[in-house]
Amino acid sequence: MRPEAEREDQAAGQDAPGSTPIRVAVAGAAGRMGQTVCAAVDGAGDMELTGRPDPTLGTAVSEVLADADVLVDFTTPGTAVANAREAVAAGVHVVIGTTGFDPAELDELAGAPANVFVAPNFAIGAVLMMEFARQAAAHMARAEIIELHHERKLDKPSGTAARTGALMSQAAPALGEIPIHSVRLPGLVAHQEVILGDVGQTLTIRHDSTDRESFMPGVLLAIRRVRALTGSPVVGLEHLL
Ligand SMILES: NC(=O)c1ccc[n+]([C@@H]2O[C@H](COP(=O)([O-])OP(=O)(O)OC[C@H]3O[C@@H](n4cnc5c(N)ncnc54)[C@H](O)[C@@H]3O)[C@@H](O)[C@H]2O)c1
Numbered sequence: 001m002r003p004e005a006e007r008e009d010q011a012a013g014q015d016a017p018g019s020t021p022i023r024v025a026v027a028g029a030a031g032r033m034g035q036t037v038c039a040a041v042d043g044a045g046d047m048e049l050t051g052r053p054d055p056t057l058g059t060a061v062s063e064v065l066a067d068a069d070v071l072v073d074f075t076t077p078g079t080a081v082a083n084a085r086e087a088v089a090a091g092v093h094v095v096i097g098t099t100g101f102d103p104a105e106l107d108e109l110a111g112a113p114a115n116v117f118v119a120p121n122f123a124i125g126a127v128l129m130m131e132f133a134r135q136a137a138a139h140m141a142r143a144e145i146i147e148l149h150h151e152r153k154l155d156k157p158s159g160t161a162a163r164t165g166a167l168m169s170q171a172a173p174a175l176g177e178i179p180i181h182s183v184r185l186p187g188l189v190a191h192q193e194v195i196l197g198d199v200g201q202t203l204t205i206r207h208d209s210t211d212r213e214s215f216m217p218g219v220l221l222a223i224r225r226v227r228a229l230t231g232s233p234v235v236g237l238e239h240l241l
Pocket of ligand 1: 031097
């Protein structure tokens with residue numbers, strides 16, 4: 001990964017009024033996230049929803065690439081990398097929100113004719129939670145993570161929890177691997193607590209996504225920026241903020 005080489009050239013004018021809309025296809029369009037992303041793209045003045053590939057809608061990713069500038073992927077851990085491979089080979093940039101696979105699998109796409117951006121969490125509050133946890137890690141003796149999600153989530157631990165733990169361990173190697181506890185219950189959307197402990201005190205950093213709308217500003221930002229990344233793949237919304 002090359003997270004340092006991430007910035008777009010703002011002068012590209014992608015958001016300029018009157019400029020050509022970004023043509024966006026959404027893989028997993030029939031899913032919980034996919035439906036919300038389709039609505040957000042539809043409502044964005046600078047984007048056009050040109051494809052809704054999803055097996056339950058009878059449309060394959062290969063059928064929508066000719067009409068897309070960017071493919072957004074909210075599918076399953078077993079399909080996201082293959083979809084990305086197919087898209088970049090066709091010159092279509094990719095924004096991946098799917099979790100449950102190792103982002104290092106995308107390293108093979110470095111130098112491809114199109115860019116790949118992946119974020120385990122597109123909510124700004126979650127990005128801040130990860131950053132605060134990373135900063136706190138060096139100052140406390142121990143830490144554990146509790147992540148809580150709706151009962152139909154396929155992967156465990158969540159991509160957000162895995163990334164938070166990795167960032168904390170990098171910042172504070174003495175913590176070792178951070179234990180992660182996963183809760184799956186109806187009524188939940190996406191929640192995480194990072195609890196740090198030291199003599200006579202604990203510090204809890206908590207983030208709650210109570211609605212999938214929380215992810216949409218980050219997803220739209222990534223769609224606008226992915227084409228002008230100067231390195232690829234890029235992992236983490238913090239590189240676009
Ligand atoms: N990055 C984030 O901020 C964020 C936020 C929420 C969820 N997620 C992740 O997004 C993913 C999707 O979550 P969800 O709740 O919408 O799941 P979901 O099960 O509701 O939807 C997944 C959809 O993908 C479709 N699909 C399966 N294989 C496909 C393929 N090859 N091509 C196109 N579509 C295909 C399925 O038919 C289904 O409609 C999960 O990995 C989840 O963890 C990420």
